[in-house]
Amino acid sequence: MGDVLAGAHATWEFESDSVRIRFERGIRTPKLFQALGAREVPLEAIAGVTLAPGRRGTVVLRVVPRPGADPLMDAAAGQLKEGCDPYRLVLPADRETLAEYYADEIRALLPDDPEQRAAPAEAYLVAPPEGPRQFKAYDGKASFDGTTVSFRWSWTGASSAKWKAGDQRYPVGSLSGVEWRSPEVLEGHLRLLPRGEAGQAAAAAQPDQDPAAVVFGLGYGPVHESLPFAAAVLAAVRATGPAPALTTAPRRDPADIADRIRHLGELHEAGLVTDEEFTAKKTELLAEL
Secondary structure: OOEEEEEOOEEEEEOOOEEEEEEOOOOOOOHHHHHHOEEEEEHHHEEEEEEEEOOOOEEEEEEEEOOOOOHHHHHHOOOOOHHHOOOEEEEEHHHHHHHHHHHHHHHHHOOOOHHHHHOOOOOOOOOOOOOOEEEEOOOEEEEEOOOEEEEEEOOOOOOHHHHHHOOEEEEHHHEEEEEEEOOOOOOOEEEEEEOOHHHHHHHHOOHHHOOOEEEOEOOEOOHHHHHHHHHHHHHHHHHOOOOOOOEEOOOOOHHHHHHHHHHHHHHHHOOOOOHHHHHHHHHHHHHOO
16 A cells, blocks of 8 residues: 555555554653564554554554564553554544545455464564664663573662562573553563473562562553553563573672671661571672672
């Protein structure tokens, strides 16, 4: 087709085998859209197309993605607000006829069998957000370099359980999935799910006590940072085979080590860390110098 349809916050370009979505970077554009920039949605990733009345004299054209076709939508798991759905294009009501034309054009290119269109994709068909990725959570900093997820705990926010465990490094091959709970709801967090029994145990733990999770809070882990992060990790997990188990991240900054030992001493004085745990952890920290 090669035609372009411009709506609120985005422009859709219709090709013979895909829909290219380009998001605006205006001040009113949702930050998630700005973070995504552009997305190429192959027709094989589409289960259907809908056109419905919107609010205040608008219509909404929406591409319905197939299950398992987009790591962003898999990670979101239905938690995105309507205004942050990257598959919606809001148009003035007077462009409804044009929108219906493009909807019919896309439908004509999709398989006739509805079960085939809605079947889960065997692999991600929409590219994940580009890396490297990082964001600041309430209890630490999360980073992902494409192969390994790292959690570096904050001395002001991390629980004693996480301090005892130390900073964490998870090769994507050691993971079975990612659990993302929106920061816009109670107990928002991002949790990595290790393979096997360890993953089952992690899913049952409170996020603030789980070394495989970082917790969100007011101003921490916003959707436009933490969701693309989760999607990038999820795509890497799906594409990568088993790898060595998680390891503790090395720490070599003397000032940082000193801060950690000082905080560990405070936990020890407060009775949250035993003498044996204090000695062992202090020795471990000093060994990283």
